[in-house]
Amino acid sequence: MxxxxxxxxxxxxxxxxxxxxxxxxxxxxxxxxxxxxxxxxxxxxxxxxxxxxxxxxxxxxxxxxxxxxxxxxREIYFCGSGRRWQPLDAWNHSCEKQIHGLFKHARALLKAMRQRVEEATGAQWIAVEGEPAGILARTDEEMEWIVGELQLIASAEPLLSWQRNSIYLRFGHRDFxxxxxxxxxxxxxxxxxxxxxxxxxxxxxxxxxxxxxxxxxxxxxxxxxxxxxxxxxxxxxxxxxxxxxxxxxxxxxxxxxx
Ligand SMILES: [Mg+2]
Incomplete structure (x- = not known):
């Protein structure tokens, strides 16, 4: 058990x-x-x-x-027999679907974030398949500043969140x-x-x-x-x-x- x-x-x-x-x-x-x-x-x-x-x-x-x-x-996998990784499809699909929908809904807000980051810092805005994936800053201090700015802009969309790890930031959904x-x-x-x-x-x-x-x-x-x-x-x-x-x-x- x-x-x-x-x-x-x-x-x-x-x-x-x-x-x-x-x-x-x-x-x-x-x-x-x-x-x-x-x-x-x-x-x-x-x-x-x-x-x-x-x-x-x-x-x-x-x-x-x-x-x-x-x-x-946010993606869940279980180790199955033969050391194969089995995705938890119901969760992973729901997560992708909700994030995709949220990014679509928050398009204008994400555009404003991108403009702010690109005009004020040397950080890199990363997009994958047209969706905002994250930000790569040059230093921890720069990311600290960026997070402060994002918080101001993001207050209009409570479901939009991000995960920060030192100079990396990944956009996502508050619930995943x-x-x-x-x-x-x-x-x-x-x-x-x-x-x-x-x-x-x-x-x-x-x-x-x-x-x-x-x-x-x-x-x-x-x-x-x-x-x-x-x-x-x-x-x-x-x-x-x-x-x-x-x-x-x-x-x-x-x-x-x-
Ligand atoms: Mg760690």
Whole structure:
């Protein structure tokens, strides 16, 4: 029986590109122990695409694959037999449809955003198949400024949102982000926020570091100051250790060994 759903952000949380190995071996040992002691499923909740993650599982020498992946902060996939990734079609299609409709509806507003960004900054506006996909800024400070401007323009369209991760920003729908995706994953196991654990280091993790989606929230010691403040404010756990070791510390906090 599945008792808990564990969600890990990848870059900067579980994975440290400067680490050897980039994901600590002890992380997998901890998961295996927890799996023996209590039923759990675990997954990666990331802004990356599924194709990127599949490569990174190899590169980072994952000895086992996660049970699920949330890619691009909103697409859900489950690891099926033969290590095949099965999309959760109902959710993924509904998400794409609603985002497409929203972008169409908010066309004038998005145009105003693009003009503002292009006239005032050196950031790059990225469009895919004619739809606004995101923004790539040159620095964190530039993105900070852009987000402030977007907030002013976006107040007219409450469904329009974005996920920010340092100098990257992806436009999306308020109802499809790391938090709502985690709740949908849990729902597939007939569980709710009470059973969920989430850990992340950056702005795009705030949506899942939320008691509506995960009762157990944490951040590693290297998390952004904004994320640390948020986790402290809602009574979550701030690990002292950084990256993957911070993840292990947080797991030991919420799931002490029997
Ligand atoms: Mg991260």
């Amino acid at each position: 599945v008792a808990s759903v564990l969600a890990f952000d990848f870059d900067g949380t579980l994975h440290d590109p400067a680490g050897t190995p980039s994901v600590p071996t002890e992380f997998f040992e901890t998961l295996l122990r927890m799996r023996r002691e209590r039923g759990l499923v675990w997954g990666i909740n990331t802004g990356r695409s599924l194709a990127q993650m599949v490569e990174l599982f190899d590169e980072s020498r994952f000895p086992m694959l996660p049970d699920w992946v949330v890619a691009r902060e 982000q790391k938090g709502s995706s985690l709740s949908e994953v849990a729902r597939q196991y007939a569980l709710d926020a009470d059973a969920c654990f989430a850990i992340g280091d950056s702005h795009n993790d705030l949506a899942m570091l939320d008691k509506r989606h995960a009762r157990m929230v944490a951040c590693p010691g290297n998390a952004l100051a904004d994320v640390k403040h948020h986790v402290a404010a809602i009574g979550g756990y701030q690990a002292r250790a950084v990256h993957g070791n911070g993840v292990i510390e947080a797991l030991q906090h919420f799931f002490p060994a029997n």
